[in-house]
Amino acid sequence: MASHAAAEDIHGHPALQHHFENMEQQREAGTLGMWIFLVTEIMFFGGMFLAYALYRTLYPAAFASGSNHLDITLGAVNTGVLILSSFTMAMAVYFTQVGNRRPQIICLGLTLILGLTFLGIKAVEYHDKYEDHLIPGHLIPGRPFDPVVQEEGQPVDHHKLHLLPGATKEKVEMFYWIYFAMTGMHALHMIIGAGLLTFLLIYSMKGRFDPEYHSPVEVIGLYWHFVDIVWIFLFPLLYLLGRHYH
Amino acid sequence: MSEHIVSVRVYITIFMVLLVGTALTVLAAFVDFPWRLNTIVALTIATIKATFVVLYFMHVRYSTRLVWVILTSALFWMGILFAFTFSDYLTRDWISIQR
Amino acid sequence: MVRNMKAIESFEVPAPPRVNYINAQYGLKSWLLTKDHKRIALLYLGSITFFFFIGGIYALMIRLELLTPQGDFLQSTTYNKVFTQHGIIMVFFFLIPSIPATLGNFLIPMMIGAKDLAFPRINLLSWYIYLAGGVITIYALLAGGVDTGWTFYTPYSTTFSNSYVVATGLGIFINGFSSILTGLNFIVTIHTMRAPGMTWFRMPLFLWSHYATSLIMVLGTPVIAITVLLLAFERIARVGIFNPALGGDPVLFQHLFWFYSHPAVYIMVLPSMGVISELIANFSRKNIFGYSFVAFSSLAIAVFGFLVWGHHLFATTQSVYAGMIFSFLSFAVAIPSAIKVFNWTATLYKSSISYDTPMLYALGFIGLFTVGGMTGLFLASLAVDVHVSDTYFVVAHFHYIMVGGALMGYLGGLHYWWPKISGRMYPEGWGRFSALVIFVGFNLTFLPQFVAGYLGMPRRYHAYPPEFQVFNVLSTAGASILGFGMLIPAIYFVWSMRYGRHAEANPWHLPGLEWRTQSPPPTENFEVTPIVTWDAYEFAPREETEVVGKFRPELEGI
Numbered sequence: 001m002a003s004h005a006a007a008e009d010i011h012g013h014p015a016l017q018h019h020f021e022n023m024e025q026q027r028e029a030g031t032l033g034m035w036i037f038l039v040t041e042i043m044f045f046g047g048m049f050l051a052y053a054l055y056r057t058l059y060p061a062a063f064a065s066g067s068n069h070l071d072i073t074l075g076a077v078n079t080g081v082l083i084l085s086s087f088t089m090a091m092a093v094y095f096t097q098v099g100n101r102r103p104q105i106i107c108l109g110l111t112l113i114l115g116l117t118f119l120g121i122k123a124v125e126y127h128d129k130y131e132d133h134l135i136p137g138h139l140i141p142g143r144p145f146d147p148v149v150q151e152e153g154q155p156v157d158h159h160k161l162h163l164l165p166g167a168t169k170e171k172v173e174m175f176y177w178i179y180f181a182m183t184g185m186h187a188l189h190m191i192i193g194a195g196l197l198t199f200l201l202i203y204s205m206k207g208r209f210d211p212e213y214h215s216p217v218e219v220i221g222l223y224w225h226f227v228d229i230v231w232i233f234l235f236p237l238l239y240l241l242g243r244h245y246h
Numbered sequence: 247m248s249e250h251i252v253s254v255r256v257y258i259t260i261f262m263v264l265l266v267g268t269a270l271t272v273l274a275a276f277v278d279f280p281w282r283l284n285t286i287v288a289l290t291i292a293t294i295k296a297t298f299v300v301l302y303f304m305h306v307r308y309s310t311r312l313v314w315v316i317l318t319s320a321l322f323w324m325g326i327l328f329a330f331t332f333s334d335y336l337t338r339d340w341i342s343i344q345r
Numbered sequence: 346m347v348r349n350m351k352a353i354e355s356f357e358v359p360a361p362p363r364v365n366y367i368n369a370q371y372g373l374k375s376w377l378l379t380k381d382h383k384r385i386a387l388l389y390l391g392s393i394t395f396f397f398f399i400g401g402i403y404a405l406m407i408r409l410e411l412l413t414p415q416g417d418f419l420q421s422t423t424y425n426k427v428f429t430q431h432g433i434i435m436v437f438f439f440l441i442p443s444i445p446a447t448l449g450n451f452l453i454p455m456m457i458g459a460k461d462l463a464f465p466r467i468n469l470l471s472w473y474i475y476l477a478g479g480v481i482t483i484y485a486l487l488a489g490g491v492d493t494g495w496t497f498y499t500p501y502s503t504t505f506s507n508s509y510v511v512a513t514g515l516g517i518f519i520n521g522f523s524s525i526l527t528g529l530n531f532i533v534t535i536h537t538m539r540a541p542g543m544t545w546f547r548m549p550l551f552l553w554s555h556y557a558t559s560l561i562m563v564l565g566t567p568v569i570a571i572t573v574l575l576l577a578f579e580r581i582a583r584v585g586i587f588n589p590a591l592g593g594d595p596v597l598f599q600h601l602f603w604f605y606s607h608p609a610v611y612i613m614v615l616p617s618m619g620v621i622s623e624l625i626a627n628f629s630r631k632n633i634f635g636y637s638f639v640a641f642s643s644l645a646i647a648v649f650g651f652l653v654w655g656h657h658l659f660a661t662t663q664s665v666y667a668g669m670i671f672s673f674l675s676f677a678v679a680i681p682s683a684i685k686v687f688n689w690t691a692t693l694y695k696s697s698i699s700y701d702t703p704m705l706y707a708l709g710f711i712g713l714f715t716v717g718g719m720t721g722l723f724l725a726s727l728a729v730d731v732h733v734s735d736t737y738f739v740v741a742h743f744h745y746i747m748v749g750g751a752l753m754g755y756l757g758g759l760h761y762w763w764p765k766i767s768g769r770m771y772p773e774g775w776g777r778f779s780a781l782v783i784f785v786g787f788n789l790t791f792l793p794q795f796v797a798g799y800l801g802m803p804r805r806y807h808a809y810p811p812e813f814q815v816f817n818v819l820s821t822a823g824a825s826i827l828g829f830g831m832l833i834p835a836i837y838f839v840w841s842m843r844y845g846r847h848a849e850a851n852p853w854h855l856p857g858l859e860w861r862t863q864s865p866p867p868t869e870n871f872e873v874t875p876i877v878t879w880d881a882y883e884f885a886p887r888e889e890t891e892v893v894g895k896f897r898p899e900l901e902g903i
Contacts, residue, residue, distance in 0.1 A: 019461035029463040029537045036529045039320040040567040046324035047571035079268050087261040090303045097251045137582035174592050177584040225304045229296045236288035240275035244284055323564050331600045334667040341665050
């Protein structure tokens with residue numbers, strides 16, 4: 001009866017939505033929903049990993065050449081930054097679970113800052129590619145893919161592309177569109193993640209989350225960890241391919 | 247509340263493991279392993295790192311079996327995409343057309 | 346409260362409330378910002394009908410052009426745009442969302458005894474995303490159209506076509522999110538929000554097939570999303586992802602495209618099969634034969650459907666060995682569908698069939714889907730496929746499944762649940778008449794196409810050799826009848842909303858949970874959360890309620 005349903009609302013948590021029976025059901029639904037969304041993300045990135053795997057198999061020397069030209073230091077630092085941000089995100093969830101608001105807010109803030117740091121380093125890398133005419137195709141009108149190739153016997157210039165035996169400039173372009181497509185898509189997901197973290201920060205500071213209700217923190221944490229995992233695979237596949245060729 | 251709260255000790259340990267793994271993978275990249283072992287080593291380290299993130303940071307170790315099934319299904323499906331597509335590319339040369 | 350529980354057990358329902366989900370709130374805002382899954386289902390119903398109409402106009406133009414062997418009605422480039430857009434609108438904006446977004450949205454919470462889906466706001470967002478994708482696609486169509494075929498094969502679509510490929514691709518990409526969110530919502534709802542006592546094996550088969558459909562939506566749609574993005578990237582940046590001149594492989598595009606688009610056809614047909622299970626069981630008043638086999642066959646179709654996409658690549662440079670594997674698996678995927686057909690037929694045997702309109706559609710489905718499915722086996726055979734690939738044989742095959750199958754299920758379900766959705770009955774005589782007209786028109790349209798295709802008439806041609814004209818004339822004649830037949834329900838459904846006979850809570854006298862609340866339902870679906878103690882298709886004999894009536898001594902405590 002209507003009055004019975006109304007009584008339930010009065011006694012429920014203020015964040016309990018009308019169509020759920022209790023907070024436990026709501027939390028379970030939210031977590032499951034995010035996991036299924038991550039399934040779609042796995043399949044989404046999976047398509048690009050497939051293209052990568054195929055073209056790497058077809059053009060190994062070109063891929064190694066392109067990979068060698070990436071800045072391994074920046075890539076490794078970025079990997080460390082993301083792993084640290086995953087740690088701070090996990091800590092943010094922990095502090096929310098135990099109800100420590102100040103450390104929770106600090107950890108969320110740190111995660112956001114680290115994410116933005118990652119994006120900043122990425123921007124530096126992209127700028128370097130722009131400088132070296134490595135943006136693939138005609139993505140930048142008037143500045144097509146046209147790197148200068150390192151000649152034999154000349155002093156090593158890190159802005160020039162060193163081609164391994166069997167690699168051609170055209171096939172190296174294949175590497176670069178894959179590089180930009182995958183890291184670009186990853187960066188887009190980081191930006192979205194940063195937006196979500198900002199939202200979490202604001203609501204945390206307003207005291208919206210407590211040990212009873214912190215599903216958004218947990219669920220956005222899952223998303224953040226997923227983006228980290230994508231990078232954990234992207235880093236070796238893109239940056240560490242050809243280092244053992246000397 | 248049926249939620250399991252993972253301890254700070256565990257989080258710090260996993261974080262250290264991940265950093266070590268990153269260092270390892272960078273070092274291994276400069277060693278010239280025979281055949282295709284470089285790729286295999288890199289992917290193995292990456293998989294181990296990812297597994298730790300999934301199990302502990304994403305709490306799958308303490309989650310219901312349904313979550314575990316969802317996750318493994320997604321990986322399996324990506325596997326289908328890879329396996330069947332590569333079954334095409336790797337076997338294309340098996341038939342030679344007599345001219 | 347106790348009285349209401351008894352009422353649910355004894356098939357009685359409380360007196361109709363004055364307020365239902367339609368008149369609970371008035372005003373445009375209450376509809377456009379609703380969180381009620383039933384209202385969202387109606388919003389979808391309107392938009393999907395709109396897109397069906399547009400797709401139908403394109404079909405009309407195709408059939409008019411093909412009346413004569415010469416290309417005299419449309420220029421060849423225009424014809425390319427017409428069949429492309431017919432395909433895109435029908436596949437992405439009608440067939441894929443149709444049953445899940447309308448009937449699924451409306452009925453899933455009711456069938457499990459919940460107040461709404463797990464994520465009502467995401468449900469509404471899903472509709473807006475669908476609209477956004479639709480608006481962008483319509484813009485692309487109006488601005489000049491796209492002529493690549495709905496399959497967007499490269500490198501034509503990325504390098505040579507001068508049409509609005511990127512805009513259309515964007516529309517499809519956005520629309521994909523609508524599909525993903527709907528599937529996500531359904532999966533979480535069915536896992537977490539079933540009423541007490543509603544175990545998995547007490548669920549109606551409609552829910553099993555929607556669950557399986559949602560699995561496909563969630564696992565497959567992201568792949569076409571990334572494929573469309575890569576297509577756009579190649580077109581805009583002029584790189585060589587799928588372009589052989591720059592080192593790419595056009596077959597990679599086809600692999601990625603069909604990895605989604607084959608399971609997509611199961612997204613289109615599985616919900617319809619779920620409807621048919623409901624119609625067959627309920628209109629023959631008999632428990633479905635082999636319930637668990639039908640339930641598991643839905644899951645099997647969802648899984649196996651992902652393993653067969655290479656059968657669209659038999660006529661490409663795909664490896665013959667891979668082709669053999671795909672061919673074998675394509676035969677295998679027919680088995681679960683066949684299991685369903687066998688079980689439906691076995692259900693009908695020695696049952697009490699009533700030939701109401703929904704049942705006519707269901708019976709039509711069984712026959713037409715069988716023809717479509719069996720011609721699919723022709724196509725699964727490598728050698729035959731090389732012969733009939735890109736001919737009208739393929740066109741006829743998939744129209745038998747999509748129109749003869751999926752659309753029949755959609756119409757049958759709409760008629761069946763119309764009293765629940767609108768509180769009104771449609772006119773039964775007109776319903777049966779239009780079902781028969783549609784059946785006749787459909788067969789006249791597509792049966793000749795099998796022959797034409799087998800004899801060699803290619804698809805996607807606006808002009809053809811004169812020996813195929815007789816088949817095309819028959820086909821166009823059938824299309825006119827089909828179109829006329831489909832206009833009739835459009836008219837009488839709208840008519841019935843104002844002038845139709847008021848429907849009671851359970852006009853068909855059936856045990857389903859959705860029939861145990863008012864027609865139309867109140868916003869929260871049920872007055873009390875039901876406690877389910879019965880199986881999905883447990884029928885009480887009609888005589889019992891009529892003769893014994895409301896007096897049930899055992900319930901009155903005597």
